[in-house]
Each structure stands twice: as C-alpha cells, then as structure tokens.
Amino acid sequence: MLIEIKDLNFKYKNSKVDTLKDFSFTVDKGEIVCLLGESGSGKSTVLRLISGLEEPNAGLIKINGETIVDDNTFVPPEKREIGMVFQDYALFPHMSIAQNILFGVKNKSKEYKEAKLEELLKLVGLEELRNRYPYQISGGQQQRVALARSLAIEPSLILMDEPFSNLDASLQSRIREELKSIIKKTGITSIFVSHDKDDAISIADKIVVLKDGEIVQQGASNDIITNPSSKYVAGLFT
Amino acid sequence: MFVLIPNANILLNIFEPANENWNHIKEYLLQDYIINSTILVIFTGIFSILIGLIPAWLITQYEFPFRNFFKWALILPLAIPPYIGAYTYNGLLNYTGVIQTSLRNYLGINVNPTYFDIMNIKGAIFIYTIFLFPYVFIITRSFLAKQSASLVEASRTLGRSSFETFRYVVLPISRTAIVAGTSLVVLEVLNDYGVVKYFGITTFSTAIFKTWFGMGDLNSAVRLSALLMVFVSGFLLIEKFSRGAKRFSYSTTKIRPLSRIKLSGVKAFLVSTFCSLIFAIGFLIPTLQLLHWSWLSYAKILNIDFFIFSFNSIFVALFASILIIIISIIVANTVRISDSIFSKIYSKVAILGYSIPGAVIAVGILLFFLGLDRLIYSGRLVLTSTILMLIFAYIIRFLAIGYNSVESGFDKVGKSFFEASRTLGVGITKTFFKVDLPMIKPAVISGFLLVLIEVLKELPLTLILRPFNFDTLATKAFEYASDEMIHEAAISSIIIILICGLAIYGIHKLSARKGSKNVN
Numbered sequence: 001m002l003i004e005i006k007d008l009n010f011k012y013k014n015s016k017v018d019t020l021k022d023f024s025f026t027v028d029k030g031e032i033v034c035l036l037g038e039s040g041s042g043k044s045t046v047l048r049l050i051s052g053l054e055e056p057n058a059g060l061i062k063i064n065g066e067t068i069v070d071d072n073t074f075v076p077p078e079k080r081e082i083g084m085v086f087q088d089y090a091l092f093p094h095m096s097i098a099q100n101i102l103f104g105v106k107n108k109s110k111e112y113k114e115a116k117l118e119e120l121l122k123l124v125g126l127e128e129l130r131n132r133y134p135y136q137i138s139g140g141q142q143q144r145v146a147l148a149r150s151l152a153i154e155p156s157l158i159l160m161d162e163p164f165s166n167l168d169a170s171l172q173s174r175i176r177e178e179l180k181s182i183i184k185k186t187g188i189t190s191i192f193v194s195h196d197k198d199d200a201i202s203i204a205d206k207i208v209v210l211k212d213g214e215i216v217q218q219g220a221s222n223d224i225i226t227n228p229s230s231k232y233v234a235g236l237f238t
Numbered sequence: 239m240f241v242l243i244p245n246a247n248i249l250l251n252i253f254e255p256a257n258e259n260w261n262h263i264k265e266y267l268l269q270d271y272i273i274n275s276t277i278l279v280i281f282t283g284i285f286s287i288l289i290g291l292i293p294a295w296l297i298t299q300y301e302f303p304f305r306n307f308f309k310w311a312l313i314l315p316l317a318i319p320p321y322i323g324a325y326t327y328n329g330l331l332n333y334t335g336v337i338q339t340s341l342r343n344y345l346g347i348n349v350n351p352t353y354f355d356i357m358n359i360k361g362a363i364f365i366y367t368i369f370l371f372p373y374v375f376i377i378t379r380s381f382l383a384k385q386s387a388s389l390v391e392a393s394r395t396l397g398r399s400s401f402e403t404f405r406y407v408v409l410p411i412s413r414t415a416i417v418a419g420t421s422l423v424v425l426e427v428l429n430d431y432g433v434v435k436y437f438g439i440t441t442f443s444t445a446i447f448k449t450w451f452g453m454g455d456l457n458s459a460v461r462l463s464a465l466l467m468v469f470v471s472g473f474l475l476i477e478k479f480s481r482g483a484k485r486f487s488y489s490t491t492k493i494r495p496l497s498r499i500k501l502s503g504v505k506a507f508l509v510s511t512f513c514s515l516i517f518a519i520g521f522l523i524p525t526l527q528l529l530h531w532s533w534l535s536y537a538k539i540l541n542i543d544f545f546i547f548s549f550n551s552i553f554v555a556l557f558a559s560i561l562i563i564i565i566s567i568i569v570a571n572t573v574r575i576s577d578s579i580f581s582k583i584y585s586k587v588a589i590l591g592y593s594i595p596g597a598v599i600a601v602g603i604l605l606f607f608l609g610l611d612r613l614i615y616s617g618r619l620v621l622t623s624t625i626l627m628l629i630f631a632y633i634i635r636f637l638a639i640g641y642n643s644v645e646s647g648f649d650k651v652g653k654s655f656f657e658a659s660r661t662l663g664v665g666i667t668k669t670f671f672k673v674d675l676p677m678i679k680p681a682v683i684s685g686f687l688l689v690l691i692e693v694l695k696e697l698p699l700t701l702i703l704r705p706f707n708f709d710t711l712a713t714k715a716f717e718y719a720s721d722e723m724i725h726e727a728a729i730s731s732i733i734i735i736l737i738c739g740l741a742i743y744g745i746h747k748l749s750a751r752k753g754s755k756n757v758n
Contacts, residue, residue, distance in 0.1 A: 051395050054497055076499075077394040084395040090388035094410040103406075104396030153397055 002189050003027040003050070003157065008059035010045055019045045020213045023059070027157075027189060027206075032180075034204035034221075035193045036236065042213040043193045044087075047159045050191070051084045052077035063156060083150030083158040087165060089142045091134040097145050098130040104153040120148040123182060139167050140175050147179070151186065158183070160192035164199055176202055197237050201225065209233050246602075259449070260458045267445065271462075275441045275469065277359060278366065278434075279424050285367040286423045287416055290374025293513050295408060298382040299390070299400070301498040302506045308513045309379075310746040315520030316372045317738035319695040319712065321432025322731040323369045324362070325719035326524040328436075329531070331356055336527070357437045365433055368520045370426050374419035381415035382408065387496040400499070413480075421477045428470060429595040431698035432716055442466040443698060446597040450702075460605075463598040470593055525735060531728035539729050548733060551710035554625065555693040558632040559640075563686045565633065566640035571670060574648050575656075592638035596698035603631045603703065628703045635699060636692050640685045647681025648674075680748045687741040694734055 008023040019042045027033050035043040048054040050061060052068070052075060061069040063082075068075040091100050101120055102113055121127045124144035129137055134145070143163060150158055163179065164172050180203045183190055194200055200207050201221060208218040209232075217229045228234035293312055297305055318326075329335055331354040338354060341347045356364060386408060393403040431443040442462060450459040501509055569584070591599070607622040614620070621627060655677065659669040675682075697712050704713065711730040718727035 048497070051391075053391050053394070077391070078397050078399055080395070081397065082395060084392070086388045086392055088388055090392035092389060092392075092407060092411070103393070104398065106397065149392075149396065 001026050002029040002031075002064060003191075004060075004062040005046075005050070006060045008046075008049060008061070009057045010042075010049060010054065010059075011057055012045075018213055020049075020056075023213070023215065025208055025215065025218060027191065029189055030187055031189055031205050032183060032203055033191045033206045033208060034200040035191065035208050035210060036195070036197065036200045037210035038195055040212075041210040043195075043210050044161055046210075047084070047161055047191065047193055050157075051082050051159055052080050081153055081155050083153060083155035085143070085146045085150055085158065085160040085163060087161040087163075089134075089146040089166075091142055091145055091149075093134055096131050096133055097126065097137070100134070100145055101149045101152050103149060116152060120152055123151070123185065124148045125178075140171055140178075143167070143175070144178075144182070147182065151188070156189065158188050158190040160190065162193055162195070164194070164196065173198075173202075179203070201237075209236065257455065257457050259453060259455045260461055263445070263449065263458055263462070267440065268465075270440050271442050271445050272469075274359065274434075274439055275428065278362060278427050278439075278441065279473070281363045282366040282370065282427050283420050283424055285363065286371040286374050287420055289367065289516055290371040290419060291378050291412070291416060293516060294375050294379035294382060295404060296509050296513070297379060298386065298496060299499060300509060301500040302509045304510055304513070308517065310743065311517050311521070312375050312513065313372045313742050313746065314517070314739055315369045316691070317735050317742055318369050318521065318524055318731075319432070319697065319734065320365050320369045320426075320430055321436060321697060321716055321719070322528075322727075322734070323524055324356075324365045324433045324436050325724055325727065326527050326731070327356055327361075327365065329724045330523070330527055359439055362433050362437050362439055366423070366427050366430070368516075370423045371516075371520070373422040373426075374416065377419035377422075378412050378415045381412055383496075385411065390496055417477055417480055421473070424473060425470070425593055425595075428466070428473075429597075429698065431597060431701070436716075436719065442469065443595060443597045446601065447698075447702070450601070456601075456605075459601055463601045466595055466598055470595065474593060525732075528728045528732050528735070531725045532732050534728075535725040536729060539726055544729070547709040547714060548711060548730070550708065551694070551712070552737070554629065554710065555690055558629045558636075558693050559686050559689040561629065562633055562637055562640040562689050563644070563682060565637060566644040566685065567675075567682065570641060570644045570648055571674070573645075574653065575666065590638070591634045592636065594635070596635060596696065597702070599631055599635050600699050600702035603627060603634070623703065623705050625705060625708070628700065628705070628708075631699050631703050632693050632696065635696075636689050639692060640689045643681050643685025643688060644678065647678035647685075650681075651677045684745045684748045687745050691738045691741050694737060 004026050006024045008020050009018060010020040010023075011018045023042075023046065035046055037043045045054065049056050049069070055074055056069060058071070059069070060067065063080075067073050068080060092103065095103065098117055098121075102117055105113055105116060108116075117130070118127075121130055124147060126137075126141060126144060126148070129141065129145075134142055137145070143166075147158075147160075164176060167175055176199065183203075192199075192203070204221050206219065207221050207224050209216045209224070211232060217224060217233050224233065225237050228237065293308065296302070297309055331337055333351050335354075338349065338351065341349060355361070389407055389411065390403055393407045394400075398406070428442070431447065433439075434441045435444050435447070442465065446459050446462045446466070449455045449462060573584070604622070604627075607627050608619075611619050611622050651674070655673050656669055659673045660666070664672065694710075695712060696710075697716055700710055700713050701716070704710070709717075711734050715727045715730040715734070718724070718730070
C-alpha cells in the first residue's frame with residue numbers, strides 16, 4: 001500500500017459546511033485512481049490536502065508508511081515530493097518550456113539536468129518545443145509540459161486536478177489516450193480528479209465516487225460500473 | 239483636447255528667443271537640477287519597491303497577527319502629503335524636537351545634531367519613500383492576490399522554498415505591477431514642490447517657481463518646463479520599454495485565493511513587527527506628532543478665518559472631484575459605445591495629464607488664460623487667477639485618476655448588459671441611468687474619493703494658480719511651515735490627513751466588497 005488516508009476532515013475558512021467528512025481510502029503502488037464527483041463534492045480538496053497546500057482539521061495521511069500529516073505532523077508541500085498538475089497547468093509564463101520542466105530539479109549536475117530534460121521531453125513528445133514559451137504552445141502541449149515538470153522531481157505520486165477540463169471537447173479523447181500511455185510508461189502512481197465519467201472509465205484502475213464530502217462508493221472501475229451501490233452512482237454512469 | 243493645452247502652450251513659447259537669465263541658468267544651475275532630480279527619482283524608486291513589495295508579498299502569502307489590519311493600514315501613509323510629512327519629521331528630529339530633547343534631558347546624551355538633520359537629499363528620499371511607497375504596495379498586492387495562486391503553489395509542490403519561490407516566480411511575474419507602481423511614485427516625486435522647497439533642494443519644480451515668482455521670468459520658466467517634460471517623457475519611455483520587453487499575461491479560468499501559510503512564534507512576531515514599523519513611521523508617528531502640535535496651537539488658530547478657508551478648500555475639492563468624475567463617465571461611456579479610433583486616442587490623451595508635473599501644467603494654463611483674456615477682454619485679467627482657472631487646472635491634472643477608475647468599472651461590467659437593455663427597447667441615456675450607472679457605482683465612488691484625496695493634497699498648482707487671498711488647507715499648512723510656524727500648520731494638516739484617511743478606508747471597504755470574499 002503506497003498511500004493511506006484515514007478520517008480526513010476539512011472545512012474551508014469561509015465556509016459553513018464541512019468540505020470533507022471522515023474521508024478514508026488507500027492507493028496501491030502503480031494504481032491510477034479517479035476521484036469522481038460533481039463540482040463542490042470536495043474532490044479537488046483531497047488533492048490539495050495530499051499535496052500539502054491545505055492542512056486538514058483532523059485525520060492522517062501516510063505515504064510509503066511515512067506519516068506526512070496527522071495531529072502532530074505537517075510536512076510542508078515543498079518537502080513532500082509529490083507531483084501536482086494544476087487545472088490551469090500553472091506553467092511559469094516567464095520561463096521557457098525547458099526552464100519550466102527543470103524548475104524543481106535542484107542541486108544536480110548540469111549533465112544530470114540535461115539528461116533528465118531530454119528524457120522527459122521525449123516521454124511527452126515535445127523535443128522540438130524546448131525553447132518555446134508557454135503562451136506559444138497549445139493547451140494539450142501545455143498540459144504535457146505540466147506533467148513533465150511534475151515528473152522531473154521523481155515523485156512517488158502524481159496528482160492531477162481536472163486534467164481535461166481546459167481542453168477542446170474534440171481533443172479530449174485523443175489526449176486522454178496520450179496521457180494514459182505516458183502514465184503507463186512511467187508506471188507512476190497517480191490520482192486524478194474529474195467530473196466526467198468517460199475520463200474515469202477510460203483511464204482509471206479504481207474509481208472513488210464522492211458526494212458532498214463523503215465517499216459514496218469505491219472500487220475497481222468495472223465493479224462500480226456493473227454494480228453501482230446506489231441510484232446516485234448508477235445515474236453517474238448512464 | 240484641453241489636456242493638451244499646457245503642453246501646446248509651452249511648445250509655442252519655447253521658440254521665443256532665450257534671454258540672458260536663461261543663459262545663466264543653463265550655465266550654472268541646470269546641471270544641479272538634473273542631478274538632484276535624477277538622484278531623488280532613482281533612490282526613491284528603489285526604496286519604494288523594497289518597502290512596497292515585501293509587505294505586499296508577506297500579506298499575500300502568510301497569515302500573521304493583524305494581517306487584515308495591515309492590508310489597508312499600509313495604504314494610509316498616502317493620506318499624508320509628503321510636504322506635511324517633511325516638516326513633521328523635521329520638527330520631530332531637529333535640535334528642539336522631541337527625540338533630541340528626550341535624549342538630552344532623560345538620558346543625558348548629547349548627540350551630534352547632524353545625525354538627525356534630514357533637510358538634505360537623503361532626508362528627501364526618506365520622506366518620499368515612506369509616504370509614497372503605498373503606490374507600489376497597492377498595485378503589487380492586488381496583482382499578487384489575483385494572479386499568483388497556482389503559480390506559487392506549483393513552485394512549492396516542485397520543492398522550492400518560500401524564498402526561492404519569491405525570487406524565481408513572484409518577482410519576475412510581478413514586474414509589470416512593480417513598474418506600474420514605481421512609475422506613479424516617480425511621477426509624484428517629479429511633481430513635488432513642497433518637500434524640496436522646504437529642504438532647500440533645487441530641482442526642476444523649485445526652479446520653475448523661482449524663475450517665475452522670484453525673477454518674473456516666464457520665458458525661462460517655460461524652458462525649464464519643457465526640459466522637465468523631456469525628462470518625464472524619457473522616463474515614460476523607459477517604463478514602456480521595461481514593461482513591454484517581455485509581455486506575458488497569465489490568465490487563468492478561475493481566480494482562486496492563495497491558501498496562506500500560517501506563521502507562528504518568532505516568525506509571526508518578526509513579520510508583524512516589520513509591518514508595524516512601516517505603519518508607525520509612515521503614518522502613526524507623524525499623525526501623533528501633528529495631533530500634539532494641534533493641541534498646543536488650536537486656541538490661536540481656530541477662528542473665523544480658519545473656518546472660511548477650510549470650507550473653501552473642501553468645497554473646491556468636492557466641486558472639482560465631482561466635475562472630474564462626471565467628465566470621466568461621459569468620456570468612458572462614449573469610448574465604450576462608439577468604439578471609434580478617434581475616441582480611443584482621445585481617451586489616451588485625456589489621461590496624459592497625470593504624468594505632467596503640476597508646475598508645468600500651471601505654467602501652461604496661465605499662458606492659456608492670459609491669452610484668453612487678451613483675446614476676449616483685450617488684456618484685462620478677468621479669467622486669469624480665478625477659481626475657475628484653478629478648477630480647470632485640477633481637471634487637467636487629475637482627470638486620469640477618475641477616468642481610470644471609471645473605465646475599469648465599465649470593463650468589469652462588460653457590454654452585454656448594455657446591449658440587453660438596448661434590445662429591450664430602452665434608449666442609450668435611459669440605459670445609462672437605469673443599468674450602467676448602478677452597476678459601476680462602486681468604481682465611480684472610489685474614483686471620486688481618489689480624486690478628492692489628490693485635490694485636497696495638491697500644492698504646486700494651487701500655489702501658482704489660486705486667486706489672490708484664496709487659501710486651501712494645503713497652501714495654508716505649507717505657508718505656516720515655511721514660516722517656521724510648525725505648530726500652527728498642524729491643524730490644517732490634521733484635517734487633510736483625516737479626510738484622506740477616511741477616504742482611503744472607504745476605498746478599501748468598497749474594493750473589498752467588490753472583489754467578493756474570494757480575492758483578498
């Protein structure tokens with residue numbers, strides 16, 4: 001078991017209701033998990049808690065057996081080595097593609113950096129674009145740069161927030177396939193958030209369905225589709 | 239097109255042959271003006287960036303005691319006009335001031351008085367920085383609050399520390415905002431007359447005053463104005479260049495506030511202390527000192543004359559501000575609806591006024607009105623040196639401020655409501671009053687308050703153009719201070735600070751409401 005999350009509770013400062021209530025789930029190494037839910041279900045908050053961008057009110061998160069969050073511990077995001085692909089990609093506008101990708105690689109030799117850059121550019125198929133700037137490339141390419149950038153720090157886990165929501169509908173299925181093949185190639189454990197059942201079905205090994213901050217059902221993708229536990233879940237997949 | 243009047247007049251007059259006085263100025267004095275103005279601009283610029291940007295970043299990124307208070311308290315130094323700050327600090331620090339006397343009487347320390355002498359270029363840089371840095375603070379803070387969230391978070395998830403994030407991400411992306419804020423500071427420095435005059439530093443502003451009032455030499459004043467405009471234009475070019483070299487706007491689909499890092503213990507204490515220190519030096523200490531002086535002098539000052547000129551001052555400021563806002567709304571609305579090239583250019587020209595220093599506008603307007611009188615009343619001075627002329631000058635100088643505010647209000651609302659109303663059969667004028675105006679009300683009010691602050695604080699224009707025997711709070715305070723009657727100057731100053739402080743608080747409240755609970 002790579003990630004263990006137990007009884008997370010979270011409430012945003014200005015909000016009256018709990019965003020997450022006693023949220024627990026686990027992820028095995030190499031698994032691709034989809035957190036599926038409507039907007040406001042708390043799915044993005046789970047990613048922000050795992051990456052350390054928010055601190056939970058209560059609960060525990062362990063990665064590789066090491067506690068990163070509990071009542072007494074809080075490892076800040078820059079120490080967690082968890083890759084995060086933001087919904088808007090958050091590429092640094094003042095840096096080239098190469099500079100963006102290598103941003104998180106610190107205290108390494110020049111040769112190492114060069115090799116890493118080559119490897120990642122090849123992985124995401126953007127060798128030609130290394131000297132371009134983010135505003136000069138397409139949305140799909142930006143997404144791959146963001147993915148390469150988070151892979152550059154050799155994280156144990158990749159988090160992706162609505163990876164397909166900013167793309168043209170016509171491109172989505174192709175990009176879904178590309179993303180899936182990149183992730184499979186690297187074999188990295190990943191959690192992504194989506195509101196679209198097609199994303200979940202085509203990419204995820206495991207689906208966690210969220211509603212109002214609570215888990216409605218979780219399990220292998222096929223199980224959930226064939227045996228929905230409630231009308232709500234069944235409704236999602238029709 | 240009346241904004242162009244001062245410049246056009248100066249251009250016309252510069253072709254008249256130079257007189258002897260000008261040769262003298264050129265040979266012996268001009269170099270000083272240029273050097274002094276340059277030093278003031280450069281160092282004030284640098285220090286304003288430092289103490290404007292750092293708290294802006296701390297407030298955006300961290301949670302610490304009194305953070306919400308500092309959010310608007312660090313804007314308050316703008317309520318104190320630099321010349322008032324200058325004489326207040328001089329009064330505090332000179333030989334008979336509270337600091338040196340306390341040292342002598344309570345601690346028995348006799349320090350070298352030159353340590354506390356601020357009547358020099360360094361002192362002027364200090365005064366400008368501490369009372370003008372909020373321009374950098376306001377602009378960078380609102381930029382960071384809106385733009386930085388996911389970039390900063392991305393940097394942190396990639397393993398970069400807060401300092402590295404600041405250095406490699408925040409600093410470069412906020413360059414445009416920093417340049418914008420700093421250029422406002424620089425324009426204010428070039429416009430200022432009060433501080434340099436009081437400290438005895440010769441700059442372009444003081445030189446224009448001196449050649450004209452002291453020597454009655456309009457010809458040389460015009461030349462100096464033209465040179466100062468060359469200076470300003472050169473600076474604006476540098477600004478355009480450093481902004482446009484690498485242009486990127488990072489636009490995201492939704493604006494999300496940065497989740498702030500909670501500081502505790504020593505760090506929280508240090509950050510709060512740092513912000514308190516800026517607030518104390520920039521607002522609290524001078525205000526308390528002025529209150530104390532007011533207490534000492536109110537019996538002598540508060541008479542019927544005082545109320546008359548206070549009323550005059552506030553009335554003129556209100557009248558000019560309302561006029562400016564009305565003109566701004568008309569121009570902005572026309573530009574928005576007609577969309578023609580002409581109206582676009584016009585809107586750009588109209589806001590030029592703010593970059594023209596007060597002394598230059600004053601020279602230009604005086605020439606213009608003298609010409610009008612010559613034309614209409616065959617030389618009798620009917621229009622010249624009237625309140626009308628003064629208000630006209632305020633409009634030219636401050637239209638940009640009102641216009642920018644109103645325009646940004648229109649920008650946010652967009653055009654679709656207007657179009658919806660038109661398709662429902664409501665005319666342009668009725669649509670404006672029923673639909674547009676209510677929606678841009680917050681922008682209109684904060685524009686009005688901004689203009690009011692500026693007019694109330696205004697010194698150089700008013701000094702030159704005011705009618706005989708007409709005083710404003712600002713000119714009265716300045717005159718008292720110049721005559722070494724610091725205590726007497728305090729009450730007028732306190733009234734200015736009070737009104738401006740309230741206006742700033744009002745603007746802060748409006749923008750907090752407008753920006754919804756998300757962006758803070």
